[in-house]
Amino acid sequence: MPDLPPLREVIAKHGLSASKALGQNFLFDAQLLDRIAAVPGDLHDKAVLEIGPGPGGLTRALLKAGARVTAIEMDRRCLPALAELEAAFPGRLRVIEGDAMKLDHDATMGEPYAVVANLPYNVGTALFVRWLGGPKANENAWPPQWTSLTLMFQQEVAQRIVAQPGTGAYGRLAVLAQWRSTARLAMKVHRSAFTPPPKVMSAIVHLEPAAMPEGVSAPTLERITEAAFGQRRKMLRQSLKGMPGALAALERLGIDPQRRAETLSVQEFVAIARELS
Numbered sequence: 001m002p003d004l005p006p007l008r009e010v011i012a013k014h015g016l017s018a019s020k021a022l023g024q025n026f027l028f029d030a031q032l033l034d035r036i037a038a039v040p041g042d043l044h045d046k047a048v049l050e051i052g053p054g055p056g057g058l059t060r061a062l063l064k065a066g067a068r069v070t071a072i073e074m075d076r077r078c079l080p081a082l083a084e085l086e087a088a089f090p091g092r093l094r095v096i097e098g099d100a101m102k103l104d105h106d107a108t109m110g111e112p113y114a115v116v117a118n119l120p121y122n123v124g125t126a127l128f129v130r131w132l133g134g135p136k137a138n139e140n141a142w143p144p145q146w147t148s149l150t151l152m153f154q155q156e157v158a159q160r161i162v163a164q165p166g167t168g169a170y171g172r173l174a175v176l177a178q179w180r181s182t183a184r185l186a187m188k189v190h191r192s193a194f195t196p197p198p199k200v201m202s203a204i205v206h207l208e209p210a211a212m213p214e215g216v217s218a219p220t221l222e223r224i225t226e227a228a229f230g231q232r233r234k235m236l237r238q239s240l241k242g243m244p245g246a247l248a249a250l251e252r253l254g255i256d257p258q259r260r261a262e263t264l265s266v267q268e269f270v271a272i273a274r275e276l277s
C-alpha cells in the first residue's frame, strides 16, 4: 500500500479551502472512510464511479479496497491532489474534470460499475432520481448498468428514501427508490466528521437494483405517485380522480378509495400502475 501524506497536509499543500458554492464538506477520518468504502461489499478489481472526490479521502479508501476508480470532479483546484493519488496507484485511478450532471456515466464507464459518492445534497438528489429512472430516463433500461449506489445524503433525505408506509417520511422518493430496488440506510455520519461541519446530520444509503415488476410503466407509476402524494392529506378518491381509470383500478384491486397515499405499500402503488399501464 503506498505511503500517502495525511489528507490535511494535502489540503494545505494545494490550498484547498472548502468552497461553499460547490457544497464542499470534506471527510478526513481514514477509519470512517474505510467503513464507507466497505458498504458496497468486496470491491476488489471492481469498477467504481466516484462523483465529487474533492481532495480524495474517499478515493483513497476505494483504491485501498482494491477498486478501479473513475472519479468525476468539477473543481479544478482538486486535480493536482488527485494526480498524486493517480501516481500512487498506477493504472487504478482515472480522473475526469467535469460536471457529473452533464456526463453520460454508462458511456464513461463502458462496463458495469458501482457508484460511491459524497456529494452536495442538491446534486446527490438530482443524480439519484436520474440513476433510478426518474421522469426523463429510459424506462426500459432496467436493470441499469450500475450495480449499486452508495451515497451520502442529508439524514432527513436518507430517511425519505428508505421510509416505510404510514410514516411522515414516506412519499414519492420512497416509492421511486423501492419499487425495483432494495434500499437501506447503511450508516449515519455525524456532522462533526466533516470539515467544515454542515448544519445537519448525514447518512449513507445503499441501494441495489431488484427485478423490474412485470407490466408496469415507470412514467405511469411516477404520475400516480405524483398525484397521490401531491395531495397526501386527501383520500385517494380525491387525489386520483383526475387520472383516467384510476378509481376503477382501485376498485378492481380492492383498495379502499378512502385511504390516503401514505398508507399504500409500494406493492400497492405498483399494482395500480400495472392496471393503468
Ligand SMILES: C[S@@+](CC[C@H](N)C(=O)[O-])C[C@H]1O[C@@H](n2cnc3c(N)ncnc32)[C@H](O)[C@@H]1O
Residues within 6 Å of the ligand: 022, 023, 024, 025, 026, 027, 028, 051, 052, 053, 054, 055, 056, 057, 058, 072, 073, 074, 075, 078, 098, 099, 100, 101, 118, 119, 120, 123
Ligand atoms: C461534499 S464534497 C466531498 C468531497 C470528498 N468526496 C470527501 O468525502 O471528502 C463534494 C465534492 O463534489 C464536488 N462536486 C460538486 N458538484 C459536482 C458536480 N456537479 N460534478 C462533479 N463534482 C461535483 C465538489 O467540488 C466537492 O469536491
